[in-house]
Amino acid sequence: MKKIFFIILFSCFLCSLFGQSKTENIIIVTLDGFRWQEVFGGADSSLITDTIYVRDTASLKQQFWASTASERREKLLPFFWSAISKQGQLYGNRWKQNKVNNANKYWFSYPGYNEIFTGYPDDSVNSNKKIWNQNENVLEFINKQANYKDKVAVFSTWDVFPYILNNRRSGIFVNADVDTLRFNSPELKLINEMQFLTTKPLGVRPDLLTYFAAREYLKTHKPKVLYIAFDETDDLAHEGLYDQYLSAAHAEDAMITDLWKIVQSMPESRDKTTLLITYDHGRGYAVKEEWKHHGEKVKDAGQIWIAALGPDTPPIGELGTEQLFYQRQLATTIAALIRLKFQPRHPVMEPIYSIFKK
Numbered sequence: 028m029k030k031i032f033f034i035i036l037f038s039c040f041l042c043s044l045f046g047q048s049k050t051e052n053i054i055i056v057t058l059d060g061f062r063w064q065e066v067f068g069g070a071d072s073s074l075i076t077d078t079i080y081v082r083d084t085a086s087l088k089q090q091f092w093a094s095t096a097s098e099r100r101e102k103l104l105p106f107f108w109s110a111i112s113k114q115g116q117l118y119g120n121r122w123k124q125n126k127v128n129n130a131n132k133y134w135f136s137y138p139g140y141n142e143i144f145t146g147y148p149d150d151s152v153n154s155n156k157k158i159w160n161q162n163e164n165v166l167e168f169i170n171k172q173a174n175y176k177d178k179v180a181v182f183s184t185w186d187v188f189p190y191i192l193n194n195r196r197s198g199i200f201v202n203a204d205v206d207t208l209r210f211n212s213p214e215l216k217l218i219n220e221m222q223f224l225t226t227k228p229l230g231v232r233p234d235l236l237t238y239f240a241a242r243e244y245l246k247t248h249k250p251k252v253l254y255i256a257f258d259e260t261d262d263l264a265h266e267g268l269y270d271q272y273l274s275a276a277h278a279e280d281a282m283i284t285d286l287w288k289i290v291q292s293m294p295e296s297r298d299k300t301t302l303l304i305t306y307d308h309g310r311g312y313a314v315k316e317e318w319k320h321h322g323e324k325v326k327d328a329g330q331i332w333i334a335a336l337g338p339d340t341p342p343i344g345e346l347g348t349e350q351l352f353y354q355r356q357l358a359t360t361i362a363a364l365i366r367l368k369f370q371p372r373h374p375v376m377e378p379i380y381s382i383f384k385k
């Protein structure tokens with residue numbers, strides 16, 4: 028009797044620490060280099076009509092233009108501005124003084140992804156080269172927990188992710204670019220054949236194939252933590268193709284809609300999965316032409332956004348008050364969502380509590 032009393036007392040103590048936390052699974056999606064300006068404002072009025080960046084301005088306008096920012100963003104990202112804006116949270120609208128910054132000073136991909144997953148804006152991580160990351164990341168930390176062992180999986184379009192997440196050391200499952208999909212399911216076999224036969228206009232497999240590989244893996248293997256890293260938005264922006272940049276983001280929004288439908292249809296994940304969507308770095312904005320670029324010399328490129336949706340996330344929608352968060356807080360937030368404390372050897376920051384607490 029006494030024992031039961033203490034168990035109840037201890038669970039109450041945990042409840043008070045974490046509230047009535049329901050999250051057991053986490054899905055993270057990143058849209059490489061996709062600016063907060065488009066997330067919160069939809070298509071950019073100065074770019075959508077510019078024939079330097081858009082091949083067919085009339086048809087692009089028809090698809091994504093509207094007179095108000097709220098209509099434009101709904102057209103561009105329907106999932107963000109229906110499901111997430113009503114049931115989740117969106118951080119980073121600087122027009123409302125709500126800010127999320129890179130803490131690292133480089134504002135390009137590897138340092139950004141390192142910051143998200145290790146929580147540590149390490150100055151020595153300053154290259155996009157295939158270098159094994161020395162810093163422990165939160166996905167490998169989760170993979171070491173008994174309930175999560177071999178239940179963490181990553182699918183990425185960019186082939187540097189095995190190095191960023193150091194799968195050689197961390198042991199987490201990372202499938203990048205055209206890493207062979209060694210699975211018995213007919214769907215995964217088909218996707219594997221497609222990824223070797225597809226054209227690769229951006230030099231890596233299309234995001235659609237990354238998504239489908241992740242989707243089939245989710246259905247068949249039921250990972251508890253799944254990370255999908257898309258790439259096309261950044262590559263298309265570098266190419267100066269604003270129409271394609273918007274179309275890629277729109278397609279990824281639709282893939283996230285599809286993903287969420289699957290998550291909510293499986294008993295293993297329904298109402299116990301938190302979805303986090305974010306990215307590595309911003310792009311230029313103050314100087315029009317710099318929308319194509321990022322990096323430490325590009326003003327505004329250290330500004331990002333975060334979206335969250337799940338059973339523990341209070342449905343505040345778009346944050347409209349003055350706040351400042353950092354990309355590095357995501358690592359501890361990911362752990363805290365499943366009631367873990369990520370304490371690696373390097374320094375980390377506190378989580379973004381408002382993502383999972385009332």
Ligand SMILES: [Zn+2]
Pocket residue numbers: 060136261262265321
């Ligand atoms: Zn880039």
